[in-house]
Amino acid sequence: MRSATNIMNVLNGQVWKQMMVAGARALEIKKHDVDALNVFPVPDGDTGTNMFLTIQSAARDAEKILSDSIGEVATAASMGSLMGARGNSGVILSQLLRGIAKGFDGLSTANSLQVAQALQAGVDTAYKAVMKPVEGTILTVSRETARGALTKAKGGGSLLETLQEAERKGLEALARTPDLLPALKQAGVVDAGGQGFLIILGGWIAVLKGDTRVGDNLPNLEKTSAPRVQKTQESHETKPGFMQIESLEFPYCTEFLVKGSNLRVEQIRQDLTDRGDSLLVVGTPEVVKIHVHVKNPGKILDYAIQWGSLHAVEIHNMLEQNENMAHAKKTKQDSQEPVPDKSITEEDCNPWKEYGVVAVAMGQGIADVFQSLGADEVVYGGQTMNPSTEDLAEAVRKISSRHVYILPNNGNIIMAARQVKDVVQDREIYVIPSKSIPQGISALLNFNTEGEAETNIQNMELALGQVHSGEVTYAVRDSQYGTLDISSGDILGLVEDVIVTTGQSLLDVAQSTLEKMEWQTHDLVTIFYGEETKQEEVERLRNWLSEVNPNVEVEVHPGRQPLYYYIFGVE
Structure with missing residues (x-):
């Protein structure tokens, strides 16, 4: 850790990197507290988790940069946050970091005024990214932090004083969020996104204060990476004959950075288009990130080195990674009837x-x-x-x-x-x-x-707009929603994301929810039942629909979704 005296005078890329890591670790500690700041008592509070995964991705990419340039490190963090952004709060956070990177663009170091101006650039970028900005959210809190930072920096404040004033103004804005959003006031919570942003800011301040305790007891960021949400391949693996290991034409996942001057992103992308698949080329004239699946990683690296120096090179053999899955798939196929091969067509x-x-x-x-x-x-x-x-x-x-x-x-x-x-x-x-x-x-x-x-x-x-949507789930805490008194564990019925009914009986709440959706005036009711919904409950609901109005068509599917007993579509 650098001394607090040096850090407070000027901010360089390596310190910004430390701040990214500290912000991520601070939010990792508090993410579940932020998740709990959910307006609805339904089991979908994930703002803290989404923001953590976003800032974690930013920190991970920032850590790959060896340069002392704050502009280069901030650009990498911005790109990481873009790729890792999850949920609305995570996307807004990524836009804040994107604007901050614009503010640091071309800078080797930044003083307190430049840092404050970068924060303001982040706020401007985030507001532009949201089609209908809503006050009382992370937007409001980040805007007030930037204002506080600018005021202090223009008055000659140090880096530490500037961010501490930003935090103070942000906390004041966070406390006012329930006055700006009635739903927050009724739920008795402040805005989760704003709280998450201030926790990250607190991690940044800890670095400027020379506090090495933030997250010291936590594992490395690389080791805390959340598992992929996407499981597309798993769904295909239930289909015999979908993929064999030997059919992986481009087995090496190759990822690296190119640093140089006047890098032509579009030209590099065009040159690599036919050399593999899953190509990603993004960056600036100074730093370009390349991700591609290829047959020969060496050829790609030979090409890229013509543009500049190579950094953070990572090569993974996907054939080796897929062996266990393919073996499991083959075992499953051996117990099934063989599927005839399809003839190769012109379309193939x-x-x-x-x-x-x-x-x-x-x-x-x-x-x-x-x-x-x-x-x-x-x-x-x-x-x-x-x-x-x-x-x-x-x-x-x-x-x-x-x-x-x-x-x-x-x-x-x-x-x-x-x-x-x-x-x-x-x-x-x-x-x-x-x-x-x-x-x-x-x-x-x-x-x-x-x-x-x-x-x-x-x-x-x-x-x-031609279909009405409803859900049946459960309450995770006691709360008051509108005129409804809700106790933890109650069954909840929602129509278009609004809680409309509550009760103790799954069948009663499901019926009430469908009635709120005016199902009898429509032609079709579609039901997806969840992984925890018993078959007898499904049959009771289906029989009730048929008895009440046999003229309405009913389709029932095992959705196998978690958390939600039913998802309804009425049209």
């Missing part, structure tokens, strides 16, 4: 197609439905397990399509999905803002593989 030789679809699903049964309706890739995620921008980008890159539609199927995933356009630039990405599983299915049913891209967008977005 030219796999690129016009359109592809990525859908997010929160259960294997729901994933199976999306795949049966034509989704090319399914990313596992939903409440409490929001996929990152990188998870979604990897799914997009697996599809050999010029135009790819993403169905987030959750309001907390839409922002991360929209960032995929910044990561995957060799395809046209369209995000259909589906907020629920029924909306996503309705949109996919209105997708036409022969239609024009814009026509598909219009039809799919129109379909979102």
Whole structure:
């Protein structure tokens, strides 16, 4: 750790790196406390976890930079946060770090005024990224921290004094968030995203104070990496004959940084397009990050070194990583009837197609439905397990399509999905803002593989409003919601993400929720039942629907989703 005296006078890249790591570790300690600051008493409080995974990704990429330039380290942290962003709070955090990196661009070191200006640039970037900014959130808290920092820095404050004033103003703003958002006041909590941001800021301040205790008892960031949310390959592995190890054409996952001057990102991307798959080339004229799957990593490195110096080179043999999975798959196949090989067609030789679809699903049964309706890739995620921008980008890159539609199927995933356009630039990405599983299915049913891209967008977005969505879950704490007195463990019914009914009986709450959705005035009720819902409960609900109104068609599917006993679609 550098001395506090040096740190307080000027900030360089290595210190900023330490601050990123400290911020991540501070939030790791407090992430579950932040998760608990959930307006709804439903089991989906994941703001702290999402923000931690986002800042953890930023810290991990920052740690790979050896340069003392704060501009270079901040750029790497920004890129890491972009790739690791999860949930709305994580995406906004990534935008704050993106703006901060812009503020540090071209700087080797930063004084207190430059740091304050970078914080303000982060706030400006975050506000622009949100279509309809809402006050009383992380946006408000970050804005007030930047204002506090600017005031102190302009008055001659040191780096430490500047960030301490930023924290003080942020805490004042956080305390006011319930006055700006009635839902916070009713739940008796402050904004979770704002709290998470201030915890990260506290980690930064600890570094400036020379406090080495932040996270010292925690394992390395590399070792605390959360498991991938995306499990697309697992869903395919239930299909005999889907993939053999020897079919992996590009077995080496190769990732590294190139540092130089006047690096041409677009030219590098174009030159590497035909040399492998899962290509990612992003960065600036000074630092470029390259990720690609290839046959011969040496050739890629030989090409890249012509542009500048190579750093943080990582090469993984995916054949070796897949051996255990393939062995397990073969064991399973041996117990099944053989599946005849398909003849090679002209389409197999030219796999690129016009359109592809990525859908997010929160259960294997729901994933199976999306795949049966034509989704090319399914990313596992939903409440409490929001996929990152990188998870979604990897799914997009697996599809050999010029135009790819993403169905987030959750309001907390839409922002991360929209960032995929910044990561995957060799395809046209369209995000259909589906907020629920029924909306996503309705949109996919209105997708036409022969239609024009814009026509598909219009039809799919129109379909979102043609279906009503409901859920049945349980309360994780005592609370007051509107006129409802809710006790921990109560069964809750939600319609369009609003709690409308509560009770002790699963059947009673399910019936009440469907009544609130006015199911009898529609033609179709679709039910996805969860992994903890007993079959007899499902049959009781199905029989009730048939008895009350046999003219309404009812479809029942084993969604196998966690946390939610039922997901309803009424149309």
